[in-house]
Amino acid sequence: MRERIKSIMLIILVLSSLYLTNCLVFGQPNLEMADSPQYEQLTFGELKPLEEQVLPFLRLQREEAIWELAPWLPHYNQAWQRARQLLQPGLPPQKSDPPAFLTGLKVQIDFPTAVDPDLWSGSSLFREHFVQAIVWFASHEDVVWFLDENDQWWRAGGLILPDGWLSRLEVAFSTAQVFRFARPEGNDFLKIPAEGVLVPKEVPVMSRYTLAPEPLDYDKLLHSMFVNMATVRRIEERNGIHIYTDGQRGLQLFPHGELEYTIPENELGTRPLAITELLKNTAEYLHLLGGWPDQLYLKNIKSKRHVFENGRYFYTHEVALQSVQKGFPLVGIDAVLITCSEKGIVSYNRQVYQLEAPEGEAMPLISPEEAMAAAGDWWRLQAGNNLLLSLYPVYYVDNANQVQPVAQPAWLFRFENRQAVVDGYTGKFIKWLE
Amino acid sequence: MDLSKAKTLLIVAFLGLNIFLGYKVWTNPKSLRQGHVLTNEQIEEARDLLQAYGFHLQTSIPKQIPQLALLHVARYTRPLSFWLNIFFPECEVQERSIGQERLYACEHGILMIFDNGRVTYKAKDSPTTIMESSKALAERYLREKNLWHHSLRFDQVITEGVKENFRFIQTYQGFPLFFCVTEVYLVDGSVTDVKIDRVVPLRFAQQEVTVISALTAIEKFVAEGAQHFTNKTIVDISLGYYSQDYNASRWEVAPVWRIAAADGKAFYVNAFSGETEGSNF
Known part of the structure; x- marks a missing residue:
């Protein structure tokens, strides 16, 4: 019996060794039969919630004194939370004239792009209206006026604000920047509104800084952009640009820290995207392609309709984000510029800079009046009939495409339809911004 | 030794062998072997297409x-001296720069060296002898000028007016580099022009990917490239490498399927993605 068991065991072992040998030599699966490779989902930071993407400027005006809260200033969230209650009127809106005839204490909300207020309020009364700006007067506390995406003013009543709402809002504005209206005398070449040009009350003290690109994990970024790195070609251009491409999508890494990612096949979008969809996509793109750091704020959104040769239309959208450092926006470049369609990203340009080291002592900028006076005759030649609305202190990114870009303190002249940058120390004109 | 003892020894030996084999099967990396080859039916399908x-x-x-x-x-x-020694030995050379190209001229001809590495030579002399132009003649010229390299492989001859263009393609480990071509133009057996595009192949990348089939490449060709081909004779369908011109000192090149016609026109399909990689229409 024992010998019989041994014989059976031996036969089993011989057969199993043959099987295992067969597995080892011939057992590798065909490509077609193999499991799909598992790709790790690579992300950067947290996904930006929809309601935190569009952050408006908040303004409180009491006669000549104006307090403004930019989204990057302290207590902004507190003020925005209070101001959001203006988005819930109780009655449907009706067409209106601009509320310019009203005076007294005023609260104004300026959105960076026309947006659906339901994003925050959940109110259906704004339906079909995308809002650029909202204005509220203490003298008409149950009414809000808003400007829609077609530059039409509307008036909506039935607003019920909680007791003490205004005083709590004023407290939240305690850290706001104080502005005033400037009326430069003897200046006949600049066209200014009747109330004056909005300028900061205090002249800021700023330093010129060298800029450094944000630290970015490029290896992670590459794996996020390209599914199979084995098919991605790397090209080291002699001017220092590194190109990665798999034939369908391409990435250019510039020596000064800029990156440009393109997928041309997504260009022909067949339908326009709704703002909510666009914002959702933008957050996802940034989540996958470098992140949405706290210093980045939505600057504007442009939608474009292109006519194709055969008379068909295709649609793309441009989303621009700006970088803010030490409380001042960096202008002259878009920190992030996404062009996309409903098919996905068409191009993604990212050059997020951080202030690195000051160059010299911090100095006060010239006053807004001096800046306006220094502008000289070229305003008349170049500004045309545009009203000059405001002056804001900013950092202008100089030498943006060079190895060492710098942040130059500057005044941003905001006209009705365009903007100009002027050297903050000398008043010398630098450039028009698109 | 009795049979029982022999069985025991064999059981122990096979048990050890099975443990070893089992371990190897378990830990063996699951690299993929070549997917498959096109069937005769698929080849016929491509031909019919x-x-x-x-x-x-x-x-x-x-x-x-x-x-x-x-x-x-x-x-x-x-270095410049390398090219001057080849084309203008013992000759007084005049130099000019036009844009990104450098131009050298002497009594024999004109030599141009481009920023992207391309070198072209144009002879001034008219052919003095009448001989039959041939591949052997072109190859002999390259050997005499020290321009021949064992990696060069004859590709095709294209007639351009009175000139016959003998094209030699650089290869690397048997794969043609379609973008690296040495062209010798002959008229009546005399060299009139030489164009040289070369690279230094360094190595293959580590990761291998199964390429698309010739059938898939042909499907792409008929969809996007075929209408540009006036000459309808296909003389080559092969795998190789192709790159566009980059202002780079080092870069990576993707494998492509080339579909070439008798008149020299070629269409390149990226063998990884199946997208159009280039053409010379």
């Missing part, structure tokens, strides 16, 4: 669907 678009095949359609990797290459650079 080309015929449906009016093409006549003078070459076979490759059956193999191998795994390939990207190819690392560097720009081929030689």
Whole structure:
């Protein structure tokens, strides 16, 4: 019996060794039969919630004194939370004239792009209206006026604000920047509104800084952009640009820290995207392609309709984000510029800079009046009939495409339809911004 | 030794062997072997597809669907003296720069060296002897000028007016580098022009990917490239490497399927993505 068991065991072992040998030599699966490779989902930071993407400027005006809260200033969230209650009127809106005839204490909300207020309020009364700006007067506390995406003013009543709402809002504005209206005398070449040009009350003290690109994990970024790195070609251009491409999508890494990612096949979008969809996509793109750091704020959104040769239309959208450092926006470049369609990203340009080291002592900028006076005759030649609305202190990114870009303190002249940058120390004109 | 003892020893030995084999099977990396080859039916399908678009095949359609990797290459650079010694030995040379190209002239001809590494030579002399132009003659010229390299492989001859263009393609480990061509133009057996595009192949990338089949490449060709081909004779369908011109000193090149006509026109399909990689229309 024992010998019989041994014989059976031996036969089993011989057969199993043959099987295992067969597995080892011939057992590798065909490509077609193999499991799909598992790709790790690579992300950067947290996904930006929809309601935190569009952050408006908040303004409180009491006669000549104006307090403004930019989204990057302290207590902004507190003020925005209070101001959001203006988005819930109780009655449907009706067409209106601009509320310019009203005076007294005023609260104004300026959105960076026309947006659906339901994003925050959940109110259906704004339906079909995308809002650029909202204005509220203490003298008409149950009414809000808003400007829609077609530059039409509307008036909506039935607003019920909680007791003490205004005083709590004023407290939240305690850290706001104080502005005033400037009326430069003897200046006949600049066209200014009747109330004056909005300028900061205090002249800021700023330093010129060298800029450094944000630290970015490029290896992670590459794996996020390209599914199979084995098919991605790397090209080291002699001017220092590194190109990665798999034939369908391409990435250019510039020596000064800029990156440009393109997928041309997504260009022909067949339908326009709704703002909510666009914002959702933008957050996802940034989540996958470098992140949405706290210093980045939505600057504007442009939608474009292109006519194709055969008379068909295709649609793309441009989303621009700006970088803010030490409380001042960096202008002259878009920190992030996404062009996309409903098919996905068409191009993604990212050059997020951080202030690195000051160059010299911090100095006060010239006053807004001096800046306006220094502008000289070229305003008349170049500004045309545009009203000059405001002056804001900013950092202008100089030498943006060079190895060492710098942040130059500057005044941003905001006209009705365009903007100009002027050297903050000398008043010398630098450039028009698109 | 009795039979029982022998059985015991064999059981122990096979048990050890099975443990070893089991371990190897378990830990063996699951690298993928070559997917498959095109079936005869698929080859016929590809042939029919080309015929449906009016093409006549003078070459076979490759059956193999191998795994390939990207190819690392560097720009081929030689000092100016190297080129002057080849084309203008013992000759007084005049130099000019036009844009990004450098131009050298002497009584024999004009030599141009481009920033991207391309070198072209144009002879001034008219042919004095009348001989039959041939591949052997072109190859002999390259050997005499020290321009021949064992990696060069004759590709095709294209007639351009009175000139016959003998094209030699650089290869690396048997793969043609379609973008690296040495062209010798002959008229009545005399060299009139030489064009040289070369790179230094460095190595293949580590990761291999199974390429698309020739059938898939042909499907792409008839969809996007076929309408540009006036000459309907297909003389080559093969795998190789192709790159556009980059202002780079080192870069990687993707494998492509080339579909070439008798008049020299070629269409390149990226063998990884199946997208159009380039053409010379």
